[in-house]
Amino acid sequence: MAFVSFLILCFVVSTDSTFSCQSTDDFVGASSPGDIVIGGLFAVHSEMLHPEEYPIKPVIQNCAGFEIQIFLQTLAMIHAIEMINNSTLLSGVTLGYEIYDTCAEVTKAMASALRFLSKFNSSEDVVEFKCNYSDYIPRIKAVIGATYSEVSMAVSRLLALQLIPQVSPASSAEILSDKIRFPSFFRTIPSDFHQTRAMAHLICESGWNWIGIIATDDDNGRFALESFGVQAMANNVCIAFKEMLPAYLSDNTFHTKVDRAIEKIVKETRVNVIVVFMRQFHVLKLFKKAVERNVNKIWIASDNWSAAVKISTIPNIRQLGTIVGFGFKSGNVSTFQDFLRNLHEKPTDNNKFLHEYTTLLSLCAHLEYHDFQTCISNQSQDDLLQNVENKHQIWRDDFLNANVESGFIHSTILAVYAIAHAIKGQCKDRNCKDPSAFTPWELLEELKKVTVIDDDKEIKFDSNGDMSTSYDVLLWKEIDGHMEITTMAEYDLEKGGFIFEDEDQKKAFLDLKKVQSTCSQHCRPGQMKKVTESPHTCCYECVYCPENHYSNQTDMDYCYRCNNKTYWAPINSTTCYRKTIHFLAWTDWFAIFLLLLSSFGVVLVLSVSIIFTKNLNTPVVKASGGLTVCYTILFSHFLIFLSTVFFIDEPTEFKCKTRQALFGISFALCISCILIKSLKILLAFSFDPKLQNFLKCMYKPIPAVVTCTGIQVIICTFWLVFRTPFVTQNFSIPRAIILECNEGSIVAFAIMLGYIAALAFICFIFAFKGRKLPENYNEAKFITFGMLIYFIAWIVFIPVYATTFGKYLPAVEIIVVLISNYGILCCIFLPKCYIIIFKQETNTKSAFLKMIYTYSSKSAGSIAVSQISLDSKSSSPRATISDSCKPDKNSANGNCHFQVPGQTLIKGKVLPKNITRTMVRKRLSSI
Numbered sequence: 001m002a003f004v005s006f007l008i009l010c011f012v013v014s015t016d017s018t019f020s021c022q023s024t025d026d027f028v029g030a031s032s033p034g035d036i037v038i039g040g041l042f043a044v045h046s047e048m049l050h051p052e053e054y055p056i057k058p059v060i061q062n063c064a065g066f067e068i069q070i071f072l073q074t075l076a077m078i079h080a081i082e083m084i085n086n087s088t089l090l091s092g093v094t095l096g097y098e099i100y101d102t103c104a105e106v107t108k109a110m111a112s113a114l115r116f117l118s119k120f121n122s123s124e125d126v127v128e129f130k131c132n133y134s135d136y137i138p139r140i141k142a143v144i145g146a147t148y149s150e151v152s153m154a155v156s157r158l159l160a161l162q163l164i165p166q167v168s169p170a171s172s173a174e175i176l177s178d179k180i181r182f183p184s185f186f187r188t189i190p191s192d193f194h195q196t197r198a199m200a201h202l203i204c205e206s207g208w209n210w211i212g213i214i215a216t217d218d219d220n221g222r223f224a225l226e227s228f229g230v231q232a233m234a235n236n237v238c239i240a241f242k243e244m245l246p247a248y249l250s251d252n253t254f255h256t257k258v259d260r261a262i263e264k265i266v267k268e269t270r271v272n273v274i275v276v277f278m279r280q281f282h283v284l285k286l287f288k289k290a291v292e293r294n295v296n297k298i299w300i301a302s303d304n305w306s307a308a309v310k311i312s313t314i315p316n317i318r319q320l321g322t323i324v325g326f327g328f329k330s331g332n333v334s335t336f337q338d339f340l341r342n343l344h345e346k347p348t349d350n351n352k353f354l355h356e357y358t359t360l361l362s363l364c365a366h367l368e369y370h371d372f373q374t375c376i377s378n379q380s381q382d383d384l385l386q387n388v389e390n391k392h393q394i395w396r397d398d399f400l401n402a403n404v405e406s407g408f409i410h411s412t413i414l415a416v417y418a419i420a421h422a423i424k425g426q427c428k429d430r431n432c433k434d435p436s437a438f439t440p441w442e443l444l445e446e447l448k449k450v451t452v453i454d455d456d457k458e459i460k461f462d463s464n465g466d467m468s469t470s471y472d473v474l475l476w477k478e479i480d481g482h483m484e485i486t487t488m489a490e491y492d493l494e495k496g497g498f499i500f501e502d503e504d505q506k507k508a509f510l511d512l513k514k515v516q517s518t519c520s521q522h523c524r525p526g527q528m529k530k531v532t533e534s535p536h537t538c539c540y541e542c543v544y545c546p547e548n549h550y551s552n553q554t555d556m557d558y559c560y561r562c563n564n565k566t567y568w569a570p571i572n573s574t575t576c577y578r579k580t581i582h583f584l585a586w587t588d589w590f591a592i593f594l595l596l597l598s599s600f601g602v603v604l605v606l607s608v609s610i611i612f613t614k615n616l617n618t619p620v621v622k623a624s625g626g627l628t629v630c631y632t633i634l635f636s637h638f639l640i641f642l643s644t645v646f647f648i649d650e651p652t653e654f655k656c657k658t659r660q661a662l663f664g665i666s667f668a669l670c671i672s673c674i675l676i677k678s679l680k681i682l683l684a685f686s687f688d689p690k691l692q693n694f695l696k697c698m699y700k701p702i703p704a705v706v707t708c709t710g711i712q713v714i715i716c717t718f719w720l721v722f723r724t725p726f727v728t729q730n731f732s733i734p735r736a737i738i739l740e741c742n743e744g745s746i747v748a749f750a751i752m753l754g755y756i757a758a759l760a761f762i763c764f765i766f767a768f769k770g771r772k773l774p775e776n777y778n779e780a781k782f783i784t785f786g787m788l789i790y791f792i793a794w795i796v797f798i799p800v801y802a803t804t805f806g807k808y809l810p811a812v813e814i815i816v817v818l819i820s821n822y823g824i825l826c827c828i829f830l831p832k833c834y835i836i837i838f839k840q841e842t843n844t845k846s847a848f849l850k851m852i853y854t855y856s857s858k859s860a861g862s863i864a865v866s867q868i869s870l871d872s873k874s875s876s877p878r879a880t881i882s883d884s885c886k887p888d889k890n891s892a893n894g895n896c897h898f899q900v901p902g903q904t905l906i907k908g909k910v911l912p913k914n915i916t917r918t919m920v921r922k923r924l925s926s927i
Contacts, residue, residue, distance in 0.1 A: 027100065027115065030074060030351040034096025035433050036423055038081070038416070039116045041145030041155060042074050043067060043104040044353050046281040047249045060111060063103035065249070065281060066360060068403045069308065070147055071353055072340075073169065074099050075400075076409045077144055078351075079339045080416035090424055093432045098140060101353070102151050104248075104279070109151045113158045116140045120435055133162045137436045141443055142167065142419045144412065148279065149173030149220035150247070156185040163441035167418055169411035172303060173223045177464035184444055186465040188414040189303070189328050190493060192224050198326055198471055198491045199275060199300055200231035201498075208273045208517040209237050209538040209555075211300075214261055214286065215277040218247035224277040224302065236555075238519060238538035240271045245282055254285070262289050265297065272517035275300040280308045291316050298515055301325025306474050307405040312483040323476035324512065326491065328407030329469045331455055336409055340400045361399075407472065414454060414467070422447040468493050475508055525552050525574040528559045544572040547734065565731045579731075582807040583650050583739040591648050594814050601641040601822060605634050608829045611836060618843050620832045624779070629673055632705075633828065636670035640821045647810040656725040656741035661716040663817060664752040668712035670824065671759040672705045678766040678783055679704075712755055719748035732805055740809060757794065760787050782827040789823030 029044065046065030051057075081095045100112035118125040120137040130136060142165040146152045152171035159166050160183050168176075168187040176182050177191050203211060213228065215221035225242065232239060243261040246254045265274060274297050276283060283305045291314065298321055305311055306325025348355035364375030423432065425446040430437040451460045459467055475488040488508050490499040500506040523529055523542035528551055530541045545551050545559035550573040552560075562569050567576035584591050612630050615621050624630050639662060646659035680701075723745035730738035743749045767783035797816040804812050835843055 027112070028098050029101045029353050030078065030097070030099040032078070032081070032096050032350060034081075034085070034094040036093060036435065037096040037098060037140045038419060039112075039140040039143040039145075040074060040077050040097055040099035041102050041109055041112055041143060041147070041151070042070050042077075042099060043147040043151070044070050044074060044101040045103045046279070048103040048105045048108060050250050060108060063101065063108075066356065067280070068310065068400070069280065069405055069408065071357060072400060072404060073147070073408055073412045074353055075340070075343070076333075076336055076412040077416055079336050080413040082339075083335070084416070084420045089420055090427065090432070093423070093427055095420065095423075099353075102146055102148075104148060104151070106151055106154045109146055109155050110158065113143075113155045116143060116159065116164065117162060134439065134441065136162055137439060138162060138164060140164070141423070141438075141440055142447075144169065144415050144419070146171060148218075149176060149223070150218045152176060152185065153182070153219055156182045160184045163444050165419065165422070165440060165444045165447050167415040167447075169415045170304075170408055171220075173220050174227050175219075175223050177466055179464060182465075186415075186418070186447060186461055188411040188418065188467045188469075190468050190471070191464070191466050192227050194468070194491075194493050195303060195326055195471065196224065196228040196231045197496065198473075199228060200235040200237060201491075201496065202300070202324070202473070203232070203237050203273065203275075204235040205498075206273075206512045206515075207522065207554075208298075208515075210240050210271055210517050210519040210536075211237060211273040211275060212241045212243070212265060212268060212271045213239055213275045213277070214243045214245065216247045216279060216282055217244040221247070221277050228275065228277070236537070238536040240268055240519070240536075245278065245286070249281060249285070258286055258289050261286065262293050262295065265290070265295055266293060270517070270519060271297075272515055273298045273300065275302075276305070277302045278304065280305045280311060283308070283311055284314070287311060287314055287317065287320060291319055294319060296321040298512070298517070299323045301474070303327055303407070303471075307407060307485050309403045309405070309485075312476060312485055317476075317483050318478050322512070322515070324488070325474045325476075326471045327405070327474050328411055329472055329490070330406035331410035331414075333404065333406045333409045333413075336413070337401055337404065340404075343400070414452060414459075418447065418450050418452055418461075419443075421450045421452060425450070473498065473509075477508075522554045523551075523556065524554060525556075526572040527551060528556050545569070547571055548576075549573070550575055565729070566737060568735050577735075579735060579737045581739055582733070582736045584648050584807050584810050586649050588807075590808065590811055594644065594811060594818070595648065597818050598641045598644045598814075601818065601825070602638060604825065605638045605641065608825075608833060609634050611833050612829075615836050615843075618836065619845055619847075620835050620843050624677075624829075624832055629677060629701075630829075633670055633673045633677075636666045636673065637821060637825050639666035640670065640817060644814045644817055647814050651727045651739050651741045653727060656727055657720055659741070660725065660743065660749065660752065661720060664716055664756065665709065665712050667756050667820075668759060669705070669709045671756060671763055672708035674783055674786075674824070674828065675708070675759060675763040675766065676701045676704055678763055678780060708759060712752065715748070715752050715755060719745060719752065723748055730805065738805070738807055738809075740807075753794065757791070760790050763787055764791075779828065779831075782831055786824040786827035789827070790820040793819040793823070 029042075030040075044067055045063030046067050048063050049061045051059075051061060077097065077099065081097055084090060085094050098115075100109075100115075102109035102112065114127060115125055116138060117127045118139050119128055120139050122139070125139075128136065143155070143159060144167055146155055146168060147170045149171040150173075152166070152168050153173070153176065156166050156176070163184050166185050168185070169189065171187060172189055172192045172195060174192045174196075176185050176187065177193075203209075211232075213225060215225045221244065229239065241264055243257070243264055245257050245261065248254075265271070276286070276299055278286070283301075296319065301323055303326055306327045311317070343354070344358075346354065348358060360375070422443050423446075426432065426438045426443055432438070448461060448465075451458050459469065461467055470493055471491040472487050473489040473491055475486050477484055477486050488505050490501075491497075492499055498509065500509065519534070519536060519539040520529075521542065523540075527542040527544055530543045531537065532539055532541055534540075548562050548567075548569050549559035550562065550569045551558075552574050562576040566579055568579050569576045586592075586595075609631065612621050612624075612627065612634075616627060621627075621630070643659055643663040643666060646655045646662065649655075725741050725744040728740060728742040730740050732738070764784060764787035767780040767787065769780070793816050797812065801809070801812050841847065
């Protein structure tokens, strides 16, 4: 098998920044021997110095920017390993460690990873190239780290060659959950998917939708930005601007881009919330510049810097506004704090990080807290070598404990314990004192099944290699002049909601809502968004909800339509209202008026009935057809008045079916009786033989009334059976429901009314024929008037009924019914009642006979003249009239007497030869 040997370059710090690789062990930051060695990758320094001379050589340079928080993580790893070694967890098997500084650079981290891959006990740190690494034993069994996701991505791809387990306590990029690309990567924190979702929920629940984002221009920043963009869109949050800062402080454009980002923040006055996905040293630079420009916003911190003490101690940090962040759920780190208190007793020979820290303490001990921290961060390794010999070692017990970020410390300890439990699983039936007892890939399989007890809870890696612990929502609050990082809430990953322990936390959360960060003003309930020309959906105009629509929440994209036609809503409404049900109620003033008219009609009918009953044997009553006909007509009028009651109050199925049928049949009965009455009078006083014969054929009172009324009954029966009227709701009025009767069939309704009109028209013709009868017998004239009133009323009714809507529609028909009914009733009966009451002298038999004789003589004279005229035309005159015709005393009206042979004379009246005294008596007796 072919071998390729890689010699891992290392450096020895010197004043001239040159490298002399004395030993590969010089590359290690901290180490301790053990039966099983675990590697560590931490960005203890924030940047790697780059040479300015050319040509650039492939030499790893010194680093600068000592990071206290990351240094504390290396101590947490050492502390956890020491605790395990001092416990019975591994039953005598000791853990060792090799910790390397990545300087936040991928190239430096790759060099460390190459040494991890080197063969165990190889004197030259040789990495063998093999097709199968199943039996390959590298110098370490697992790796803790790296700090940043971009570094972890690169290292994980290299470690995956031998499937060496890598457990990171800080790398949160969502892409690292992909087990196809990163099969050996695990982490003891949630992925950025949960963090960005939590951020989006916080922003959404606070009522903000117009925000800015600042991120580092590296894999971690871009992935975080992409993930947050998806979550923001899902929560209707718009990103006003995105600013990307260089990932490395050594980039020449870094300060220029920081200035541009600050200028953008100041310019966007409507953006009051800024989400920051950056490393701590980036945020430190950004905030110092923001303090100079008096920027005051709400800053949403990612887990990288949400609990950074060195940022919270920036002078005048409170001027920046409110800082809210998401940090990893912290556990009990009291044992670690005890470890820090005794750290000064630890030897620094095998821990270059600790040695450097003690040197920095000596260099910066004379400064105040923040300046002291700045001094530590700004020293390069070259500077330390130049000054360390002139300083005495000074230890500050409080400084490290004050900088502890418990979330990262806890996740680091958890990572060590997870690996330790996996090793325990492998060592059950193996002698783990022998480094070749198991391979890394076997440990990887065991790690997938590991369960760790943390704070009395069992936690384990999910299928993506993540530990789904919760987040602490952190609020930076000024207390006694100092910025304190407090816990405001807990974010539950499973339920996706915030958990508040007390009212103070909830109040602090609600206080955030007082700040506005929107592209447009919030649309109030009763309004909806109208998208403008802006490409962002968060920029809109607020318009009122139209009629019959409502919105009951703020910032609604559209207004809800009222569920059904029984509800309505005015413009700019927040709810729907039930429509008022309208109908012609008993209590309506117009209904009361119509009822009074109907009641008066009923009283009038009863009064006429009483008058006719008391004057039963008088000529006027007898001339009206007698009690049978009169009572039938009066009863039909009563039913017509009664039918109006069914048009009032809430419609029901019974009322809708009854009112038109009762009215139609009653009116048909009334007109039928009047028609028979007209025929009878016309027959009694008609002396035209042809007309007399026709009227005799037509005059069948009972069959005619039954037939005429029966036809109407049949029409109404078919109507009620096949297209029956029913109750319907009329929604034509916006805010009301009109309960009304739907006639079922307009055709049937028209046929019913048309049939009554046909009967009335025939009645009108017959009555018109008899308009010149004697005064006391001249009902035909009044019937004509009654029919004319009927026609006028119903002709006007048709267009009015067709164009009227609302609750007063039934009143239109009631009015027409009352007008036509009153018209016929008054024309038929009131003249007779007038004669009975006020002209009793004319209501005698002798007075009636006198009028009949007078009418008969007139009719006879007109017929005689007509016949004489005809005879003269035929040249055979049958009578002569004297030139000196004088009135006779026996003449009732002073008419001249004339006589033709064969004619009959009654009281001086000459009747036609075809009319005898017997015929006159019969006509009189028939009245």
